[in-house]
Amino acid sequence: MKPFYITTAIDYTNAPPHIGHAYEKVLADVMARFQRLQGREVYFLTGVDQHGQKVQKSAEKAGLSPAAFVDGITTHFTALWDKLNVRFDGWAATTDDRHKRVVRAMLQKLHDCGQLYKKSYAGFYSVRQEQFLTDKERGPDGQYGEEWGEVVELQEENWYFRLSEHVEWLKGHIRSHPDFIYPPHRANDVLNSLEGTPQDLCISRPIERLSWGIPLPFDEKFVNYVWFDALSNYITFAGYMAEECGNEGLPKFETIWPADAEIIGKDILVPAHAVYWPIMLHALGFPDDQIPKLVVHGWWNVKGAKMSKSLGNVIDPNVLSDTFTPDGLRYYLMRDIATGYDADFSDERIIMSYNKELAGGLGNLLNRSINMAQKYRSGVLTPGDFDDEINQALRQTVAEALPAYLEKMNGWDIHEGIAAAWRIVTHANAFVDSTKPFSLAKDPAQATRLDSVLYHLAEALTHVTVLLNPIMPTAMAAARAQIGWTLPEGFLVSDLKWGLLSSGHQLGTPTPLFPRLEIAEEK
C-alpha cells in the first residue's frame, strides 16, 4: 500500500498563529499518528507560505527585509508545532530553493504547452488584499469599503493561466469522484461556483510592484503571484520534478502521490483548492486518479462570532497550551468539534474537558487503579483464575471499543473515535464501584477475585493508552510509564488483544496524570 500522504494548508507568515491554525495542524498530526498506529507508512507535510505583497508590506513597516521578517514569524509557527507535538515529516517553506526551482520548471512547462499568455488589464486594485476589484466589491455608496484598504487605479500587463479551458473537465471530475471532497456536501459549493462564464487566472505581478516572489522563468520582469507558488507546495515537497531540478532530501514522488488528504479550512476550498489546484494539476498532465483528496474542516468561533483581531477575541494557542498542557489542548480541539463543521470555543468547555474528563475521568481512573494495586499487592499483577460476569463485561467493552474506534477514526470522526475509547474509561470507573476492590482487600477469601479486578483495571487502561495515543501522545506515554508498559516497537492497533500485561507485571508509581486545575471563571 502506498504511504499515507497528508498535508495541511501552509500558513501565511504575516501574523502569529491562532487557535484555528493549531486545530488544523493537530488534526493532521492526529490522523498521521493514527495511520501509523494502523501500520500505514505516513508522510506528513506542513509549512508556511512566505511570499507575497502583504509580507513585503509588513516587512517594510517593520523595517526588515522580507526574508528576515518571514523568518521571525515562521519561528512562531515552528515553535508552536514543536510545543504541541505536531510531528511533520516535511516542511514546506515557499522560500525554499528546491520549491522555487520546481515552481519555475512547472511554469516553464505550462508556458511551453501554451497554457500561459500575456494580457493587459486595467482596473481598481486593493493593495491590502492584493487583488483587482470589480463592481461587486463596491459598497452601496459605490465606493470600495474600508476592508480593501488603499484602492488604486492600475493598468498593467500580466501573465494568465488558461483556467477556463479546464472547467468542464473539473465539473466532470467532481461529479464522478464523490470522494474528492470530504465532507461530500461541500462539493455543491464548488459546482455552484463554476456556474457562469469561466475566467482565466492571473498568475503574475510586475516585479516593480512585487519583488518578494518567484520570478517567471520565461519573463523575468514578473514574479509569480500566489497560486502556483503556494498550492504547488503539495507536490514540490513531495518530490515532483525533483530529478530535473536537482532537488534532494525529498520523497520519491511516484511512491507517495496523490495526497490521501489535503486538510484545509472551508474558507480556502473555493476557489483555491477545489478549482485552481485540481485544474493546475490537470493542465500539468496529471490523470484523474492522481488528483488529491480534500478534507475540509470548519472554524472555531468564539461566542458565535468569527475570530478576528478587530474583535479582540483571538485565542492564543500558546496560552491554552501552557494552561491546559499541550495534550489537554489537543484533546479539547479534537473532542469538541465535529470534523467539517464549526464549533464554539469556550473557556468553560475547555476547563470542563480538562478537569472533568481528563483529570476526573481518565487521570483519576489511572491513579486509583495503580494506587490500589500498590496498596494491596505492591503493584504486582496476577491475572489468576477468577472470572465472573462483571469481569467479562469489562473485557467485552474493551473488545468492542476497538472496531468502533477504527471506524470513526478512519472516517475522520475524531471526536467519535475518542468517545469510542472513552467508553472503556467510563465502564472501568463503574467497574471499580461494582467490584469494590477496597472491600475485597479486607477479606482474604476474596484474594483471587481482587487479583483479577486489579488486573482488569490495569489491562483496560493499557488499551486506552494505545487508542488515545494519536490524540495525546505525551500524556499516554506518561500513563504507560506509570503502568510500567512501553509501546513495543512497531506495535499496531491490530495487536490490541486482552493480555498485554503478563502475570507478575510490576506497576509503577501513581502520580496524577492531569493534575486538576483550580481556575476561577474569568468571564
Next chain:
RNA sequence: GGCAGAGUAGCUCAGGGGUAGAGCAGAGGACUCAUAAGCCUUUGGUCGGGAGUUCAAAUCUCCCCUCUGCCA
C-alpha cells in the same frame, strides 16, 4: 435570488418510520481506592412552524420561518 448546511433538554450535540437519547449543568442518595475524583438515582423536550403520506413521523413528502456558508 440559487444551492448547501443547521434548527432535538438550560448548554454542547447524537439519532433519522415503531415507548424521545448522551455528556455537561441542576436535584437526591450510597460509598471511600482515588486528583472532594468516581458511582447510582433523578428533574427537564408539543424534536423551528404548518400541512400531507402512514396503523405509526423527530425521521418520508410539500410549504413556510430563522441562522450559517458558498455563489449571484
